[in-house]
Amino acid sequence: MYWSSIAVATTFTWLGMVLAISFIEAPLKFRAPKVTLQIGLGVGRLVFRALNSAEVALTLILLVALVMSRPPMFAVAALGVAVAMLVTQIAGVRPFLAKRSDAVLADPDGGVGLKRSKAHFAYSGLEIIKVSALVVGGFALLAGWS
Template sequence: MSIGSAVAIAATFLWLGMVTAISFMEAPLKFRAPNATIPICLGIGRLVFRALNSAELVLAAAIAASFVSERPTAPIVVTFAVAVTMLLAQLVAVRPGLSRRADQVLSGLDAPRSRAHYAYVGLELIKVAALVPLGILLLSR
């Protein structure tokens, strides 16, 4: 196994683990913490997801860079492209609206509930559904 392959495999499974742990465990659980207010949870969420998304971009770049040393198969390219597309959709199309709502709540306004969270979760599910086979495909080459 080449160093590039090892990096791609490690980055893929690290990315998968981070998304799973943060999006599907940390995010909903913080709202159940004793004495945690909505503004505090939103502030924490903003920091955590900014860090997660930054890490995801770095991991995606590492995977892409590994393709220079070892040409990926078509299924690898497709699953990687799906994961990256979902991440970019979250960053460009969904997160700005979530940030605006969080700003309103944090400034004390009574902002209406947002359905954008459902879009973010949906994109997250598709991303996870792409990262799992990506990791398996990378392991099997």
């Protein structure tokens, strides 16, 4: 039962971190007084790099806990979707976001005239799927062990 508790705690910790950073901190930082696009992007890059690093660490802990606890397959499938979304975000979308933020940070006008990136929409869509998968996976873990 010890490993199952770790799996549940890790899942909901991961969920909380994503909700707090992606859906609260990220949009609000641009509404703060005197936060320019360049400052917001600079902070955002640091925050999301740290978030993604923490997510990878939580994924590793979760994988060990799942192997050791033999959870319901539905929970494993849902959490597998969350992991797949994370991998896609890091390997598939973040390089495009980095290229865009590099251009904005290098632009003397602060990126005002630069074309908007669609990569943010892709990242956000993947984030919504990941959050949904974590909710489903977390509750499936709880239901499967009760």
